[in-house]
Amino acid sequence: MSEHRGVWAYSENKDLMLELLGKGSRLAGKLQTQLTAVMLGHDIKKQVKELIGYGAHKVIVVDNPQLKVFHVEPYLSALTQLTKQHKPELFLMGSTKRGKELAARLAARLNAGCVSDCLELKVDEQGRLLAERIVYGGNAIVTQVFRTKPQIVTIPRRRFEKLKYTEESKGEVVDISDVQLEVAKTEIVKVKPIEIAETRIEEAEVVIGGGRGLEKKEDFKILDELAQILGGQVGYTRPLVEDRKWFTEWVGLSGHTIKPKLYIACGISGVIQHVAGIRDSKIIAAINRDPEAPIMEMADYIVIGDLYEIVPALSEALRKLLASS
Amino acid sequence: MVRILVCVKQAIDVSQLKVDSATRRLIIADAPKKISDFDKNALEEAIRIKEKLGGEVLTVTTGPEDAKTTLREALAMGADKAYLINDSIFENSDTLATSYVLAEAIKKIGAFDIILCGEASIDSFSAQIGPRLAERLGIPLITYARKLSLEGDTVTAERGLEDCSETVRAKMPVLVTVTKEINEPRTPSYMAIMKAFKKEIVIWKAADLNIPSEKVGEAGSAVQVLDVLAPKVERKKIVIKGETAMEIAEKLAKTLIQEGIIVR
Numbered sequence: 001m002s003e004h005r006g007v008w009a010y011s012e013n014k015d016l017m018l019e020l021l022g023k024g025s026r027l028a029g030k031l032q033t034q035l036t037a038v039m040l041g042h043d044i045k046k047q048v049k050e051l052i053g054y055g056a057h058k059v060i061v062v063d064n065p066q067l068k069v070f071h072v073e074p075y076l077s078a079l080t081q082l083t084k085q086h087k088p089e090l091f092l093m094g095s096t097k098r099g100k101e102l103a104a105r106l107a108a109r110l111n112a113g114c115v116s117d118c119l120e121l122k123v124d125e126q127g128r129l130l131a132e133r134i135v136y137g138g139n140a141i142v143t144q145v146f147r148t149k150p151q152i153v154t155i156p157r158r159r160f161e162k163l164k165y166t167e168e169s170k171g172e173v174v175d176i177s178d179v180q181l182e183v184a185k186t187e188i189v190k191v192k193p194i195e196i197a198e199t200r201i202e203e204a205e206v207v208i209g210g211g212r213g214l215e216k217k218e219d220f221k222i223l224d225e226l227a228q229i230l231g232g233q234v235g236y237t238r239p240l241v242e243d244r245k246w247f248t249e250w251v252g253l254s255g256h257t258i259k260p261k262l263y264i265a266c267g268i269s270g271v272i273q274h275v276a277g278i279r280d281s282k283i284i285a286a287i288n289r290d291p292e293a294p295i296m297e298m299a300d301y302i303v304i305g306d307l308y309e310i311v312p313a314l315s316e317a318l319r320k321l322l323a324s325s
Numbered sequence: 326m327v328r329i330l331v332c333v334k335q336a337i338d339v340s341q342l343k344v345d346s347a348t349r350r351l352i353i354a355d356a357p358k359k360i361s362d363f364d365k366n367a368l369e370e371a372i373r374i375k376e377k378l379g380g381e382v383l384t385v386t387t388g389p390e391d392a393k394t395t396l397r398e399a400l401a402m403g404a405d406k407a408y409l410i411n412d413s414i415f416e417n418s419d420t421l422a423t424s425y426v427l428a429e430a431i432k433k434i435g436a437f438d439i440i441l442c443g444e445a446s447i448d449s450f451s452a453q454i455g456p457r458l459a460e461r462l463g464i465p466l467i468t469y470a471r472k473l474s475l476e477g478d479t480v481t482a483e484r485g486l487e488d489c490s491e492t493v494r495a496k497m498p499v500l501v502t503v504t505k506e507i508n509e510p511r512t513p514s515y516m517a518i519m520k521a522f523k524k525e526i527v528i529w530k531a532a533d534l535n536i537p538s539e540k541v542g543e544a545g546s547a548v549q550v551l552d553v554l555a556p557k558v559e560r561k562k563i564v565i566k567g568e569t570a571m572e573i574a575e576k577l578a579k580t581l582i583q584e585g586i587i588v589r
Contacts, residue, residue, distance in 0.1 A: 096487055097487060098486065100452050101466070104420070104452065104453040104457055105456045105457070107420075107453070108424065108456065111421065111547075112547055113421055113548035114420065115548060116451040116452055116453060130551065134450075136339045137340065137447060140553050141554060142552070142553045144548050145549050146547060146548055146549075148547040185464075185466075185495060186467060186494065187494045190492035191491050192489055262584075271340075272339075283584055297560070298560055299560055301563055303564075303577060305570065305573060309570035313573070313575075314574040317571070317577075318578045318587075322582075322587070
């Protein structure tokens with residue numbers, strides 16, 4: 001177990017990869033070891049410099065035509081061979097759906113442990129890695145430790161910050177492009193890209209959340225107006241998507257997890273699954289008719305009242321105050 | 326004729342879980358248990374395939390003795406036979422050890438055309454058992470399926486990924502994990518529930534599967550739980566009051582501006 005050294009990072013998602021390097025470099029510092037970025041794909045050597053600029057001390061490149069399109073088995077076999085040969089102590093992987101499958105299967109092949117969707121990773125005074133994740137539908141946070149190495153964890157998007165890019169950074173590049181790769185066991189017959197909203201809700205500094213307290217879809221215009229004044233975005237709760245079919249995406253544990261500077265919950269009762277998605281907001285304000293609504297326990301500022309009166313009044317008040325300042 | 330196995334988990338009904346606010350501990354012992362939601366989707370899908378093409382649906386779980394209740398529910402939905410893999414030495418197993426127990430059980434139950442799992446369990450949500458099982462059994466895997474169809478020896482599935490929806494094909498035997506969009510699980514009729522009591526639940530202990538104690542439980546796990554706590558809630562909980570909506574709104578607006586969180 002002691003022979004395992006180094007922190008590794010890999011995600012097929014480029015933005016997430018840079019965030020993993022950000023967290024990885026801090027962890028590597030604490031563990032007094034090196035950070036290695038793993039790059040898999042075809043015709044990717046140009047990107048090596050960027051990974052070094054964002055914190056990697058070393059980049060292992062597997063540049064192979066078989067890796068041009070993401071198929072699990074060739075990617076998995078490359079990662080399996082690399083980890084068996086180089087034995088990292090910690091492997092940070094991206095918590096995309098592809099990444100989670102990859103990580104779990106890599107862990108299975110290495111007979112290793114894997115902690116999915118880590119929200120926090122710390123090194124304690126004994127040098128142990130503590131991995132925290134949400135369980136029980138948002139009711140609890142579990143802290144886990146590994147008994148074996150490598151320690152594989154997956155990390156969701158926008159959980160950690162990437163480092164500032166440093167043009168002058170130097171790093172070692174190891175090219176292992178001539179590995180034998182497994183052939184894919186599944187065949188992709190069709191790919192239909194999803195229209196992704198231009199501005200993602202995770203990036204909004206202000207989010208106005210609307211829940212079942214809104215009676216009609218058209219009523220969201222009062223939330224849209226408030227969001228516009230604050231330069232923010234509107235988010236929805238799951239019932240508006242699943243039951244009423246008004247929207248396609250929701251804020252909550254199973255949907256988008258956000259941490260804006262300000263979250264204003266309008267007509268949201270605050271079930272635990274929703275709260276788990278907004279918990280890390282800096283300031284939470286809640287507007288609700290029901291003083292007993294669980295959201296009140298989660299809010300910094302509470303307004304007990306009718307959102308149909310309060311929200312337009314708040315828009316008006318903010319517009320005036322912001323114009324005069 | 327298709328032989329299908331559905332892996333189910335008896336999960337804690339997270340919507341009914343209570344927290345002791347003084348200690349932030351969960352009151353797990355009192356929490357009701359049920360079949361994990363997505364496993365119900367997996368069962369429903371298996372039963373629909375059987376109704377269409379004929380065959381057999383078996384179901385397996387590993388868990389405490391009262392997981393039999395979960396298996397009865399699966400049998401009431403339409404599974405033909407159930408297996409409970411239960412032994413006190415399995416307690417505190419992580420996904421590494423649990424997938425080992427399930428894989429050993431599946432090898433003993435026999436060969437399958439399709440193994441179905443839910444995408445994740447509602448209580449721990451790690452989404453690892455399906456992928457780990459596919460590796461242990463050495464069969465193709467399709468995760469996050471929201472549509473599934475069979476033709477000859479081939480399974481075609483539509484998967485919902487973050488940036489695209491992907492249609493993939495694999496040859497059977499195959500393991501598929503399903504999402505809740507795939508179907509609406511049925512509610513068993515009274516007759517179906519009564520019939521379920523006549524169906525067989527096979528119980529196997531570790532010894533029946535030649536499972537050594539060092540490969541399961543804490544000893545066989547790579548990950549160990551240090552602590553489970555309800556998240557800390559440190560909020561100001563200030564109620565903003567006033568005579569009129571406008572008065573309240575102005576106070577709230579001023580407060581939010583003073584917080585320095587409004588940039589424009």
